[in-house]
Amino acid sequence: MKPRLQASLGQQLVMTPQLRQAIRLLQLSSVELDAELTEAVESNPLLEWDDGEVAVAPDPRQADVGDAEAPAEAWSDSELEGWADGGRGGQGDDPESGSLAEQVADPETLQDHLLWQLHLSSLSARDRMIGVAIIEAISEDGYLREPLEAIADTLDPPLPDLDEMLTVLHVVQRFDPVGVGARTLSEALCVQLSTAEDTPDRALAMHIACEHLERLPRLGVDRLAHEIAEPRDAVERAVALLLSLDPRPGARLGEVTPESYVTPDVVIWRQRGAWRAALADHGRPRLRINRGYESLIPHTSSADAAYLRTHLQEARWLLRNVEARGETLLRVARCLVERQSAFLESGDAGLRPLTLREVAAELGLHESTISRAIAGKYARTPRGTLPLRAFFASGVGSGTTDETSSAAVQSMIRQLVAAENPRKPLSDARLVESLRAAGVTVARRTVAKYRESLGIPSSQDRVRIG
Structure with a gap:
C-alpha cells in the first residue's frame, strides 16, 4: 500500500486549560476554593477582592409564616449563624450545643468517599464484597500497593479469581477521584486519560505513559520524539497533557486533618410549605476585575499590554468558572431538595433511594460532574448541617x-x-x-x-x- 494524504471533517471535545480549571474548581470544598481564590488574587494583578455588601436575607425561622419575601440567592455567614440553633428538629433548645458550623466536622476519608460510591453502584453483592476489600487496601495517596492475590485471600470462600478482582478494580479506578486504586504511576495516568475521550494527543500521551514513562526524564522530549518517530511538537503537547494529570489521585481526600470545620455551601429552608435552596455567601464569587489595571492596557507598551491582557483573560476565565461552579452546585442542590423533601421533613425514615445516575439524567450532566459537585459540600438545613452526599441512598x-x-x-x-x-x-x-x-x-x-x-x-x- 502506498502512503497518501486524506482530509476529513470531524468534531471532538478539547480538554482546554479552561475546562480543566472548571473541573478542578467544581470538586473543591469551600475552604479549598477560598485558598484557590486567595492565591489567584496574589498572583494576578487584574484580580481583586469584591468588598461589596451582600443583600440581607430575612430570618429563615420565620420564612414559613406570613408573606415574607424569598431569601436572597446569597446568604452571609452571620445570617447562617443566627438561625442554626433554632431549627434543628428539636436540638435548638440546647444552649450548650452551639452552632453546628463551629463544630469540628467528621473527616471524610478516601475510603469513606469510595465506599459511598461503591454502595451506590449497580454491582452485585459479590462484586461489592470484592470492592470493599480492594478499597480498604488503598493507601492515602490513592495507590493499591497490595497484590490482588493477597486481597483475595482475605475474603471468605469461594475465593474470587484474578479476573473477578481485576474487573472490580477497573470499576473502582473510575470512581471519583479517577485513577484511584492504580498500582503504578503509569496506570494512574492511563486511567485518567481513558476518561478524557476525544482529547487531542490523548493516544500519544497514553502510549508514552504506558511504554516510556520511566525513561521520559532521562531521554527528554527531543530524544523521545526521535525514538518513537513522532513530531517533537506532538510529543511536547502529549507530555504537557501528562503533566496536567494528578500523579497522586487520592491525596486530596487522603490527607485529612482533625481540624476540618464544616462550612455549608448551600442553605435549605422551608417557606410556605415548599422547600427551597440557595447558595451560601461563600458559594458566590467574591472577586472582580481590577478596572484600574484594565484601563491601562490601551496606554502601555506592547510588552506590558501583552502581560496585562494575558492576566485579564485568566481573570475572566476564573470568574466565569467560579460562577459556573456555583450554578452547577445550586442546580444539584435544588434537585436533591425536590427529590428528598420527605428526608428533610422526617429524617432517615423519609430518605428515598437516589443515585448519581438519576440526578445526572435529570439535570443533563455526567455522573462524574454530580460526584464532583457534591464532594466535600455541606448544606445548612433545619435538621442541621448535612453533607450533600447524605441525600443519596441505595x-x-x-x-x-x-x-x-x-x-x-x-x-x-x-x-x-x-x-x-x-x-x-x-x-x-x-x-x-x-x-x-x-x-x-x-x-x-x-x-x-x-x-x-x-x-x-x-x-x-x-x-x-x-
Whole structure:
C-alpha cells in the first residue's frame, strides 16, 4: 500500500486549560476554593477582592409564616449563624450545643468517599464484597500497593479469581477521584486519560505513559520524539497533557486533618410549605476585575499590554468558572431538595433511594460532574448541617412499585426495636414480618446486617441485657 494524504471533517471535545480549571474548581470544598481564590488574587494583578455588601436575607425561622419575601440567592455567614440553633428538629433548645458550623466536622476519608460510591453502584453483592476489600487496601495517596492475590485471600470462600478482582478494580479506578486504586504511576495516568475521550494527543500521551514513562526524564522530549518517530511538537503537547494529570489521585481526600470545620455551601429552608435552596455567601464569587489595571492596557507598551491582557483573560476565565461552579452546585442542590423533601421533613425514615445516575439524567450532566459537585459540600438545613452526599441512598426491594432506601429501612428497624417488649425482643424473622407488614420486603440476612451495623445486639443478647 502506498502512503497518501486524506482530509476529513470531524468534531471532538478539547480538554482546554479552561475546562480543566472548571473541573478542578467544581470538586473543591469551600475552604479549598477560598485558598484557590486567595492565591489567584496574589498572583494576578487584574484580580481583586469584591468588598461589596451582600443583600440581607430575612430570618429563615420565620420564612414559613406570613408573606415574607424569598431569601436572597446569597446568604452571609452571620445570617447562617443566627438561625442554626433554632431549627434543628428539636436540638435548638440546647444552649450548650452551639452552632453546628463551629463544630469540628467528621473527616471524610478516601475510603469513606469510595465506599459511598461503591454502595451506590449497580454491582452485585459479590462484586461489592470484592470492592470493599480492594478499597480498604488503598493507601492515602490513592495507590493499591497490595497484590490482588493477597486481597483475595482475605475474603471468605469461594475465593474470587484474578479476573473477578481485576474487573472490580477497573470499576473502582473510575470512581471519583479517577485513577484511584492504580498500582503504578503509569496506570494512574492511563486511567485518567481513558476518561478524557476525544482529547487531542490523548493516544500519544497514553502510549508514552504506558511504554516510556520511566525513561521520559532521562531521554527528554527531543530524544523521545526521535525514538518513537513522532513530531517533537506532538510529543511536547502529549507530555504537557501528562503533566496536567494528578500523579497522586487520592491525596486530596487522603490527607485529612482533625481540624476540618464544616462550612455549608448551600442553605435549605422551608417557606410556605415548599422547600427551597440557595447558595451560601461563600458559594458566590467574591472577586472582580481590577478596572484600574484594565484601563491601562490601551496606554502601555506592547510588552506590558501583552502581560496585562494575558492576566485579564485568566481573570475572566476564573470568574466565569467560579460562577459556573456555583450554578452547577445550586442546580444539584435544588434537585436533591425536590427529590428528598420527605428526608428533610422526617429524617432517615423519609430518605428515598437516589443515585448519581438519576440526578445526572435529570439535570443533563455526567455522573462524574454530580460526584464532583457534591464532594466535600455541606448544606445548612433545619435538621442541621448535612453533607450533600447524605441525600443519596441505595435502595432495597419493597412491596410497592417503589424502592425503600437502606437508610429508611435501618431507621424502621431502630424504631421497631425501641418499641419492642423488653421481655420478648423481636427476632430477625419477626423484624422481617413487621417490615413486610409496612410494605417493605427484605431478606432476613439483610435485616441482620442492618441490625449489626446499627449496633443492636441479637434478640437473645437483648434478653440478657434486659
